[in-house]
Amino acid sequence: MIVRIMGEGQVELADSHLTELNKLDDELLAVVQSGDEDGFRRTLRALLDKVRELGGPVPDDSLEPSELILPPADATLEEVRAMLNDDGLIPG
Numbered sequence: 001m002i003v004r005i006m007g008e009g010q011v012e013l014a015d016s017h018l019t020e021l022n023k024l025d026d027e028l029l030a031v032v033q034s035g036d037e038d039g040f041r042r043t044l045r046a047l048l049d050k051v052r053e054l055g056g057p058v059p060d061d062s063l064e065p066s067e068l069i070l071p072p073a074d075a076t077l078e079e080v081r082a083m084l085n086d087d088g089l090i091p092g
Contacts, residue, residue: 002058003051004066006075011055012064018090024050025088032081040077047089048073 001018003011013021024047031039048070058064070089071080083089 001067002064003055003068003070005048005051005070005072007072009060010058010062010064010066011051012058013051013055017054020054021047021050021090022088025090028080029084029088032077032084035077037077040080044071044075044080045073 001013001015003013005011024043028040028043028047031043051070068090069083071083080089
């Protein structure tokens with residue numbers, strides 16, 4: 001699976017990591033819905049760090065379609081709220 005982190009590039013992840021990432025995505029959805037700015041920052045950072053940790057970078061000269069697009073680390077709560085659907089950023 002190819003994941004794009006906006007402003008950073010693409011990362012290739014094994015589908016087997018989706019369960020772990022979905023837990024963080026569910027937490028992010030909850031803190032966005034509650035308006036918890038500190039929890040939002042912490043959880044978004046944790047999600048992006050986990051994607052970077054578990055995945056490998058896709059070479060810049062490779063043109064691969066992204067299956068998921070994640071916000072940049074400096075995204076605002078409102079920007080992420082606009083990106084979310086009822087299931088979060090990562091489809092379950």
